[in-house]
Amino acid sequence: KNQVEQSPQSLIILEGKNCTLQCNYTVSPFSNLRWYKQDTGRGPVSLTIMTFSENTKSNGRYTATLDADTKQSSLHITASQLSDSASYICVVVYSSASKIIFGSGTRLSIRP
């Protein structure tokens, strides 16, 4: 069964600190991997998209990495801000269809 698993489920850090969120997947074949940010009560917003051949992609204070050999990805947030409090969702897109598998997300809380 294809799966996308994220860890930790939840995380609390102090404002200004860095953090790293993890995503492991078993989806095969693989087209691209995405990270989304979802604020409470809102739809997800795309942060990064990485293809099979890309190892890293940045979007401001967000940096995603991808190791296609080990099927692992991470999202690193630098110098966290209160507005970073949200759920971060890892998404893997199949190569063979329009199927898109969403992880359950990591709920991040930034404390002042």
Place this chain on the structure above:
Amino acid sequence: GAGVSQSPSNKVTEKGKDVELRCDPISGHTALYWYRQRLGQGLEFLIYFQGNSAPDKSGLPSDRFSAERTGESVSTLTIQRTQQEDSAVYLCASSPWGGNSNQPQHFGDGTRLSIL
């Protein structure tokens, strides 16, 4: 507006009633997706439209669920004879192209459906 618009934003209805949810995608986006998000859970794929056709309906949970799209624009998701287990947020997304393209999906803010 320039984004994906969904209506209503909230819907409360009695078990057994039919409901219709609407999605207005970004103009010109050919791909449209419907997802369901239960409280505290990840998004579940329901159906994907390329233009007005639905090449992938595999995520629809039962024959009580149906969706259509017209004019390569507006889409409606209909749930007949609603059950309490249908309570969730229903999210719509659109993108310029569908399938496994590398273009991001743009999401609406969803319709929060509560079945009493």
